[in-house]
Amino acid sequence: xxxxxxxxxxxxxxxxxxxxxxxxxxxxxxxxxxxxxxxxxxxxxxxxxxxxxxxxxxxxxxxxxxxxxxxxxxxxxxxxxxxxxxxxxxxxxxxxxxxxxxxxxxxxxxxxxxxxxxxxxxxxxxxxxxxxxxxxxxxxxxxxxxxxxxxxxxxxxxxxxxxxxxxxxxxxxxxxxxxxxxxxxxxxxxxxxxxxxxxxxxxxxxxxxxxxxxxxxxxxxxxxxxxxxxxxxxxxxxxxxxxxxxxxxxxxxxxxxxxxxxxxxxxxxxxxxxxxxxxxxxxxxxxxxxxxxxxxxxxxxxxxxxxxxxxxxxxxxxxxxxxxxxxxxxxxxxxxxxxxxxxxx
Numbered sequence: 001x002x003x004x005x006x007x008x009x010x011x012x013x014x015x016x017x018x019x020x021x022x023x024x025x026x027x028x029x030x031x032x033x034x035x036x037x038x039x040x041x042x043x044x045x046x047x048x049x050x051x052x053x054x055x056x057x058x059x060x061x062x063x064x065x066x067x068x069x070x071x072x073x074x075x076x077x078x079x080x081x082x083x084x085x086x087x088x089x090x091x092x093x094x095x096x097x098x099x100x101x102x103x104x105x106x107x108x109x110x111x112x113x114x115x116x117x118x119x120x121x122x123x124x125x126x127x128x129x130x131x132x133x134x135x136x137x138x139x140x141x142x143x144x145x146x147x148x149x150x151x152x153x154x155x156x157x158x159x160x161x162x163x164x165x166x167x168x169x170x171x172x173x174x175x176x177x178x179x180x181x182x183x184x185x186x187x188x189x190x191x192x193x194x195x196x197x198x199x200x201x202x203x204x205x206x207x208x209x210x211x212x213x214x215x216x217x218x219x220x221x222x223x224x225x226x227x228x229x230x231x232x233x234x235x236x237x238x239x240x241x242x243x244x245x246x247x248x249x250x251x252x253x254x255x256x257x258x259x260x261x262x263x264x265x266x267x268x269x270x271x272x273x274x275x276x277x278x279x280x281x282x283x284x285x286x287x288x289x290x291x292x293x294x295x296x297x298x299x300x301x302x303x304x305x306x307x308x309x310x311x312x313x314x315x316x317x318x319x320x321x322x323x324x325x326x327x328x329x330x331x332x333x334x335x336x337x338x339x340x341x342x343x344x345x
Contacts, residue, residue: 075316076119076173078301079333080294082324083127086151086162089170091342092330096120096172097240097247099339104174104243117338119173121304123297123320129163129260134238141265148260155238155248157219158268165256165276167297169199169249169304176244184309191244196237199250202303203235206252206296210288212280220267221252223275226284232275236267252300254278254293294324 081089099117106112131142132151138158142150148161162168179191188194200216207214213224214234221235235252253276261274275283278290291299298320305317321336323329331341 073314073316074116074119074177075318076121076171076305077318077337078121078123078320079329079336080123080297080320080322080324081329081333082294082322083125083164084329085128086126086130086132088330089122089124089126090151090153092333093122093170093172093247095334095339095342096337097242097245099337100172100174100245101243104245116174119171119178120333120337121301122170122172122333123301124168124170125164125166125293125297126162126168127164129161131159131161131260131264132238134158138265138268141268143263153238153240153248155240157236157238158266159264160236160238160251160267161256161260161264161274162251163256163260165293166251166253167293167300168251169297169300170247171249171304172245172247174244175241175246178308178310178315181311181315182309183311187309192239192241195246196239198304198307199237200235201307202300203250203252205303205307206299207234207277207280209299210277210281210291211286212277212284218267218269223280226280229283230273232273233261233266233269234275234277234280250300252277252296254291254296 096117103112103114103117107114107116128149130149130151132153132155133139133142134153134155134157136158139150141159175195176191179187179194182194188197196219197216200219200221203221204214204216207221207223212234214221215224215231216222217231219237220233222231223234225231235250237250238248240247253274255278256274256276258274258276258279266272266274277296280286281288281290301320308315308317310317323332326332334341
């Protein structure tokens with residue numbers, strides 16, 4: 001408004017000067033120089049005013065679009081799916097993972113005006129026993145009898161066991177965006193290292209809630225030594241990343257049959273053993289009730305979202321939605337996350 005007033009006053013003044021020049025032309029007949037000079041000044045002033053107006057409009061528009069793009073309100077949705085096979089949950093993970101990356105790329109290329117897909121956390125107790133391998137070939141550490149199914153994945157880490165009695169949390173999230181939004185002054189410089197530490201801390205807090213002392217080691221959580229018993233692995237972490245979107249995640253032993261770990265070279269650590277919350281409670285003779293898998297799942301997610309340290313006005317963590325009794329859990333989960341459901345054959 002101030003700029004418009006200045007422009008109006010300037011134009012009025014110049015037109016007044018031009019009118020005076022015209023009068024002098026009529027009186028003296030020799031003032032064509034003054035007339036031409038005033039006309040030139042008016043044209044130059046109008047041109048400058050037009051360019052200034054376009055510049056300020058463009059700058060204002062660019063500023064507004066930057067604010068809208070830089071500070072979208074993002075969300076994380078969480079689903080407790082109960083006891084499900086490893087393969088069925090892996091299929092849902094892959095659909096979420098690929099859909100999230102495709103949407104990100106489409107937005108960056110300005111091919112769509114649709115918003116980013118939400119981050120998703122899946123909490124599950126796998127109904128079947130599997131050994132999973134990471135990107136490197138560590139199959140030499142597997143048992144040779146073939147009694148347990150082996151699944152090759154693209155995550156980091158070595159061989160691990162997944163099955164009943166565990167809580168496994170799979171966050172499908174853009175960890176770089178979460179890292180940038182983290183308000184903790186202790187966050188590390190690497191998004192991958194930071195996210196792994198968040199998962200470790202979340203599992204350690206679950207153990208501490210049951211009076212079990214733990215420490216992180218080799219991207220995992222280990223129960224401290226106790227009366228001559230060596231430290232044993234309580235929780236494992238393995239991540240796969242694409243365009244900063246994660247899949248796979250963290251597994252915490254609750255009431256797991258630990259004999260499955262005894263038959264493998266766990267996480268490329270020969271001679272190391274696994275433990276569980278229930279075993280540590282018995283070993284240490286703690287006056288603590290052995291928790292259920294479902295209860296640990298709720299606590300693990302609560303710790304995880306707290307350790308992300310996201311500003312509540314820019315990132316919303318939804319409470320856990322229990323879909324463990326739904327036959328269509330996978331379709332419901334995917335549609336709730338804005339993804340196409342899996343093909344049924």
